[in-house]
Amino acid sequence: MTDAVLSRAPAGSPSRSPVQRFLAGYGQELIVGLAVIVLFAGVSIVNPRFLSDTNINSIIAGNAYIAVAAVGMSMVIICGHIDLSVGSLIGVIATVAGTLAVSGYPVWVAWLLPILMAIAINASVGAFIAYTRIPSIVVTLGMLSILKGGLISATGGAWISDLPPGFMIAQMRPFGIPSAVYFMVVLTLLAAWFIANTDFGWSIYAVGGNSEAARAAGISPERVTVGVFALHGLFTGIAGILFATQLQVIQSTVPPNLELTVITAAVIGGVSILGGTGTVIGSTLAAILFATIGSALIFLNVSAYWLRAVLGLMILATVLADMIRRRRAT
Amino acid sequence: MNRLTLTIALGFGLMAGPAMAASGWTGGDDLPTSPLACDGTPAAAAAKPYDGGSPTNAPNRAGKKITVVDIPKLIGIGYFNATSKGIADAAKELGNVDAKTDGPTKANIDEQITFIDNYITSGVDGILFAANDPVAIAPVLKKALSKGINVVGYDANSSPDARQWFVNQAQFNGIAKSLIDNMAKEIGEDGSFAIVTSTFTTPNQARWIAEMAAYQAKCHPKMKWLETVEAQEDNTLSFNQATTLINKYGDQLKGIFGMTSVATPASAEAVTQTKKCGSIAVVGLATPNAMKPYVKSGCVKSVVLWNPVDLGYAAAHVLRAVVDGTLKPGATSVKAGKLGDLQVINGSEILLGAPTTFSKDNINNFDF
């Protein structure tokens, strides 16, 4: 997309204080984080039960899998690509995991094998994109159809029930906190550290910013693309396992609109669709923001018929706020 | 800055305005309702003249092998897997029916119309359908009739003149009475409840909700409707919506209705995970397989559903009877294989019979 150039404010300008630099560099994450807090505070005035720990738990734990998938997606977008097939892949992973679990395989096989599958599938897609130079939006659009059609052909959407209790990782609660939350927090922090502090992490930004310049600097864009898609596959696989183990039955279909939600979370979280900038922390916050909005609208008694319009307006408002912030910062 | 303020103000304005919820239950349609008598006296069945459509110049297929396609609202969910199984069972039993199920992967009227259109072109002898929209599907079904194809509907009707017969699993007001009575039994005459439905535009669900509202006002006036939420046909979304309702209303919420075979297990899951089994009742329509864990744990007492396998089975038999000429306009009953005689109501509808209640005792006998 060769649209207007967006960039984070040049951090080296002498007239800027450290606070201004921080705001310019992490403004989007701050806006999103602030929005979450404001929303929680505001809604709990109307209905204090919004702040109850069961509610906070269901908002965060119930949607943690989206945040995990958004972390992977952020890295892909930073690298200059996109993945429209993430929803379909999560559906496939969940079905495979559930089928393995009820077929008597050990629990760790039911957890790990699907994750390896996700890594393999995504790495192959990444390799395809890297070496054929076909835009990722096209390839993953095709993969979306292939995975979805394949899943329905194979399963017909049958329910998988009688899942062994040891398999239900998302429902386990070490120290009283749902494991999904641990996954979300740990994976986000790990990814954030990885991107900012390792050679490979920097090369993701480099390739996303200008892949030919990266190549001139000795980085292989093809290897980086395969690598980032493989990483994305790891996160998608984990998200798929969390998704599969949330409820006691698995509906072996593709969850509708999941890819749009994940992409929106990554993008609202500050990852620029042009590639080269953004952090993964923002995408996790954005995923939480969406979940919060969804719950908040019900708590606020917004007429059910207008829910989606309000959600759309809020996405727009968040995006516009960011654009205005960037323009003022430059 | 101005634009930003404007946008935010617009956003809040949009929220504040319609925040006053519409009158009547959200999710119901606005067609006339006919609640049943509170004590179970069956409504007087007024005989209606036949109002179904008829095929133009249909070839005489009596006794011959026919190819039939079944196009449900969508494929890939347990409910329509079950109806498809019923149709396949009937086809095997009859021996001269070649049946296939095909359809869109999401409940979308445009795709369903395209599927039907393709099968018309490919020259099937009969079409079975469950409509995503009763009016939108009518033109393509009428086209089928005009090509001499026999058309029978089940589960979700079309406008009557677009099909020959419609196999109705249960009357809308009958389902409404069943659901409300079951809920009243579990949560008491002054309990408050919420509803999880698919979408507000799904005709069957909208009809049921409207009838439920009418029946509740008539026979259990002290019960209180709190809210209806949409959850499409998505398991996880239904779970999240149900959980939000439980969190929002706290102790005030005593019961949840699940209006689809996806919403009910998800609501039961939500009640289980928030540890409210026993304090929140879940009543709804669902397939047994999806409900087994919850019925076994005692969290859900009973699940109401007609048997979708029987529904598909009956639909296939009705189509065969129509093709063979044993079911003609004006008939009052039709024989449907092992289900025996089914009654004709409302001119061109065939009633499947009483709903089945799945409970701890019998739920293991079913596999759909």
Added chain:
Amino acid sequence: MSRTFLFRYETVLALLTVLALATLAMLSAKFFTTENLLNQGRLMSEVGLIMLAMTFVIVTGGIDLSVGSILGMTAILLGVFWQKVGMPLPAAIVAAMLCGTLAGLGNGLIITRFKVPPLIATLATLALYRGLAEGISQARSVRGYPEWFFFFGQGEVLGVPVQLWILVICTVIAAVILARTPFGRATYAIGANETAAHFSGIRVDATKLWIYTAAGFLASLAAVIFVSRVTTTRSDMGTGIELDVITGVVLGGTSIFGGKGTIIGTVIGLVLIQALKNGLALSGVKGDGTIVVIGVVLIGAVLAGALLDRDRGGS
């Protein structure tokens, strides 16, 4: 580089389409009949109209995910204006289409004035416009239109479905604009290098505004045809159509990066996809199988295009 390469890709695609048509005709005798082909022409018109506009959009390097929601919103407004507000039906049609066009203009403004990347902007308006459709309609359908209205979606002129005529006329207009007018050249220039286009005096923002407005207009035209075809309005109409449209346009040779693409390519892409969906169904392949085939064809065709490009030394 551009001209000859495009010509090559479209030729390959056309050959592939002819091959597909021949194969499908062999697999089912009912496929290659006049009646079926005209019927498919009828069914593909709505998607086809939107594909015309989407070609322009993608050639500029942008994208519009909200076309399906604009379709739904226009359909709902048509019903609301006619039934609730009480306008005469022709006025209601015009008013609804005006709103759909304004929705497209809204997209354009967000993209040009606020500089929001098109993917994000239309992701937001996808939710917003669909939400407006749901809210305004309160999930009620409007039905009972007069007979004459069904002419657009179900009628014929000289034996050819009405909407197919509309599609053909719009295709010719679009092709001429894109290939032969300064506006079309500006579109390509913006897609190839927006900054350079700006500095060479092209009114980038104005061009984009027109293009996104046109997308809204064609989506609303498709909505009118759709309502006329199914005789009712629903707030979920057009859900998911944007992916079909993008698949067809990309299949037709338009590059997602912008700067390349033709209307003729889009038309061939449209025909190929419609033929596959119809022909495979007639040969007994079920819905889920068809989805897989289309996914494979998309990847295969674009791969073929990329390899051809490589041969000619393109980047």
